[in-house]
Amino acid sequence: MGRTPTGQTRDRIFMYMRERLLAGRPPTVREVQEAFGFRSVQSAREHLEALVAEGRLDKDPGKSRGYRLNAGSGEARREPGGGSAAMPPRLIPLLGRVSAGAFSLAVEDLEGYLPIAPDRAGAEDTVFGLRVRGESMRDAGILPGDIVIVRRQPKADDGAIVVALVGEEATVKRLRLRGERVELHPENPDYQVMTPDPKQLEIVGRVIEVRRYLD
Known part of the structure; x- marks a missing residue:
């Protein structure tokens, strides 16, 4: 890494x-x-x-x-009676990397922590970040090096962008439900649609936010 x-x-x-x-x-x-x-x-x-x-x-x-x-700095804690302050952000773990291309080995390797608004953080340990590699989600605005913020959930609606796990390999794709068949669609015409065996597929979570650092 x-x-x-x-x-x-x-x-x-x-x-x-x-x-x-x-x-x-x-x-x-x-x-x-x-x-x-x-x-x-x-x-x-x-x-x-x-x-x-x-x-x-x-x-x-x-x-x-x-x-x-x-x-x-305007960040100092206010004393009681001095007016209400905005709720401080929650910190969520940044865990390894996820492929936006072909499947790659899923590794939960703690890089550090990211701030997130309390109203988006949800319950404890339900939200985490993953750093993206690969360009298969380019046209959805998810580029190599970006960080996707993911809410853990075992199911997602048709059309949601998800982190999916097949065996020990993970990827970020758009979920499409076709009856009994599950498809993982890229957002880049240079990449092919994935059709994993539903019995081996696990939805890790839904992408709720994308972050990018310019330097």
Whole structure:
């Protein structure tokens, strides 16, 4: 799996810190390390210090939970009686990659976390992200490197874009129900329609959002 760009990792760390701090549960550096799978505490500390240098976080020296939102950023938690604030985003796991082409091995390999609006997150562990490779969904606006946000569900309506699993292989396609036959349609004329055996097919979930990073 390719290395996640530093800027994307740092943005996810900031959103993780923001959610925890707005909830009144400031994390330690070690908790950040564990949440993002860094091999060393120093890697987590370097990202946090970079966020301080960028003015996105403040730090109280000598405290293990000393990071806080920058008071000038508009993100700081309001005190009771000071007016209501918008609900902070939920964090969902970014799990490996999924093919938008021929079937590829499905791997749930945690890359990190993504923020999502609470009203789209649903119940615990029902929404996750997958990074896309391949161009079979190009004409649906899903390109290599994009992240699809997926809601776990075992069934989907005809025409939904789904993540489907056949054996140990997964793909993202548009679902078409043809009586007893299930078809997985690409959105690119260079790719063929897939007609897996329904008994071996598992719908992992429905794609509800697509994200793209430009740098």
